[in-house]
Amino acid sequence: MPGPGNIEFSRRNLLIVGAASFVTPGAIAAPTAALAQTAAAPPALSKVALNINGKVSELELDTRTTLLDALREHLHLTGTKKGCDHGQCGACTVIVDGRRINSCLTLAVMHAGDKVTTIEGLGTPQNLHPMQSAFVKHDGYQCGYCTPGQICSAVAALDEIKAGIPSHVSADLSASPQATAAELRERMSGNICRCGAYSNIVDAITEVAGRQA
Amino acid sequence: MKPFTYERARSPAEAAAAAARIQGARFIAGGTNLLDLMKLQIETPGYLIDVNGLALDKIETTPEGGMRIGALVRNTDLAADDRVRRDYGLLSRAMLAGASGQLRNKATTAGNLLQRTRCPYFYDTNQPCNKRRPGSGCAALGGFSRQHAVVGASEACIATHPSDMAVAMRALDATVETVRPDGSARSIPIAEFHRLPGDTPHIETALAAGELITAVTLPKPVGGKHIYRKVRDRASYAFALISVAAVIQRDGSGRVALGGVAHKPWRVEAAEPDLPRGAKAASAGLLADATPTRENAFKLLLVERTLGAVLTEARA
Numbered sequence: 118m119p120g121p122g123n124i125e126f127s128r129r130n131l132l133i134v135g136a137a138s139f140v141t142p143g144a145i146a147a148p149t150a151a152l153a154q155t156a157a158a159p160p161a162l163s164k165v166a167l168n169i170n171g172k173v174s175e176l177e178l179d180t181r182t183t184l185l186d187a188l189r190e191h192l193h194l195t196g197t198k199k200g201c202d203h204g205q206c207g208a209c210t211v212i213v214d215g216r217r218i219n220s221c222l223t224l225a226v227m228h229a230g231d232k233v234t235t236i237e238g239l240g241t242p243q244n245l246h247p248m249q250s251a252f253v254k255h256d257g258y259q260c261g262y263c264t265p266g267q268i269c270s271a272v273a274a275l276d277e278i279k280a281g282i283p284s285h286v287s288a289d290l291s292a293s294p295q296a297t298a299a300e301l302r303e304r305m306s307g308n309i310c311r312c313g314a315y316s317n318i319v320d321a322i323t324e325v326a327g328r329q330a
Numbered sequence: 331m332k333p334f335t336y337e338r339a340r341s342p343a344e345a346a347a348a349a350a351r352i353q354g355a356r357f358i359a360g361g362t363n364l365l366d367l368m369k370l371q372i373e374t375p376g377y378l379i380d381v382n383g384l385a386l387d388k389i390e391t392t393p394e395g396g397m398r399i400g401a402l403v404r405n406t407d408l409a410a411d412d413r414v415r416r417d418y419g420l421l422s423r424a425m426l427a428g429a430s431g432q433l434r435n436k437a438t439t440a441g442n443l444l445q446r447t448r449c450p451y452f453y454d455t456n457q458p459c460n461k462r463r464p465g466s467g468c469a470a471l472g473g474f475s476r477q478h479a480v481v482g483a484s485e486a487c488i489a490t491h492p493s494d495m496a497v498a499m500r501a502l503d504a505t506v507e508t509v510r511p512d513g514s515a516r517s518i519p520i521a522e523f524h525r526l527p528g529d530t531p532h533i534e535t536a537l538a539a540g541e542l543i544t545a546v547t548l549p550k551p552v553g554g555k556h557i558y559r560k561v562r563d564r565a566s567y568a569f570a571l572i573s574v575a576a577v578i579q580r581d582g583s584g585r586v587a588l589g590g591v592a593h594k595p596w597r598v599e600a601a602e603p604d605l606p607r608g609a610k611a612a613s614a615g616l617l618a619d620a621t622p623t624r625e626n627a628f629k630l631l632l633v634e635r636t637l638g639a640v641l642t643e644a645r646a
Contacts (some may be wrong), residue, residue, distance in 0.1 A: 161335045203366050203369065207430065216406075223436065224358075257524070277431065290419050291385050
């Protein structure tokens with residue numbers, strides 16, 4: 118079973134082997150020097166206890182590890198997806214202390230003591246979260262890659278509406294926002310679906326919002 | 331990403347002192363912009379000082395009847411604050427027009443002010459950029475410049491400031507409060523906080539090395555209609571081509587700041603007496619001495635027409 122970091126290590130080996138088989142011995146000097154230079158600054162390690170879906174795990178991580186990489190590569194919770202890794206696509210959305218965030222744009226070491234909920238913590242195949250059921254019912258996906266992020270984002274977005282947080286399309290800043298299609302589209306704009314399942318996603322969230330009302 | 335040491339700050343003054351003392355140190359709060367730039371090795375700090383544990387996350391009323399917003403107040407919380415929605419609607423509207431729900435949940439008041447330009451040549455480390463590598467040149471000048479600055483730019487840099495929030499803060503006469511490495515505090519009017527590029531576009535703010543933002547204050551509410559109109563390439567989750575932040579009074583007088591046109595939130599107080607005369611007169615003063623490129627000259631007319639729409643809405 119691969120331990121923490123093994124996945125990255127094997128990828129690097131693959132790259133080195135790949136390069137060596139296509140270049141002459143003289144040309145290998147350049148990439149080797151580049152690798153040596155990178156190795157000059159050793160990674161800093163830091164211990165952190167992460168509470169993911171109610172389970173606390175003690176990890177010792179390179180400080181550079183994002184929450185997303187900690188979830189996927191170290192805790193093997195691969196439901197949370199890496200799309201752009203720059204906060205533009207929303208595939209990595211998780212819920213931290215009740216709020217949706219991009220797990221790719223935050224460091225794991227910054228989340229000691231926080232309660233993190235991933236798609237695995239919302240529901241299971243045997244016991245789906247209402248939002249998961251609604252996505253299935255309304256065909257709110259095609260390839261499924263953005264879906265865990267869409268679902269985490271949708272669950273938290275409905276909570277934001279319930280908490281009275283306005284949005285760009287709320288006509289009246291002082292009124293309580295409602296889960297209209299226009300509100301849902303605006304609030305879900307941080308989750309990109311390249312299959313274009315948007316209208317079905319809005320239908321799924323609308324159904325869950327109606328149930329909660 | 332380059333390796334870095336990570337530490338949690340214990341007080342604002344200690345954080346500022348450490349940041350000034352340690353070579354290559356940076357503060358991290360929400361991290362949504364800094365980590366993005368670190369992944370691309372545009373920012374390469376060797377030391378990160380996490381300021382999230384500092385108790386700078388409160389919104390308070392000031393003795394003058396204004397508002398003091400802690401540096402760590404998240405964009406979502408500031409936009410949703412009851413008093414902000416009632417008395418500083420412009421600020422709520424500007425914040426809600428920016429980024430995504432996920433990003434607003436992390437992004438902080440201070441971090442929003444300090445975010446870096448989204449100029450594609452700043453982001454592409456294969457291109458020259460005086461902001462990223464001083465003295466290397468500006469690839470935007472002869473490149474695709476549709477999104478770039480039309481006023482206040484220089485031969486060294488035509489990047490824009492990407493923030494929506496900062497444009498509203500400029501219109502509302504905010505003040506940035508800081509603590510310096512020696513522990514002393516100072517207040518910087520928002521007008522002096524962001525710099526024009528000149529020949530040092532890598533220096534973007536008035537902050538000294540290690541200086542930490544602790545709060546942003548707003549003077550007491552000025553009333554009037556608060557309107558933030560943002561024009562962008564898609565309906566949501568995109569940076570502004572241009573934006574207009576306006577507070578317009580019943581008699582037609584008011585104040586206006588522009589986003590997406592300059593290296594800083596753009597306000598020309600001398601042009602504001604022209605607001606009752608309409609958008610053409612006011613935008614002429616706002617955009618006097620504009621130096622657009624062939625690709626972004628459209629922004630001049632776009633500002634005039636958007637301001638026109640804002641003034642019409644204010645009268646309605």
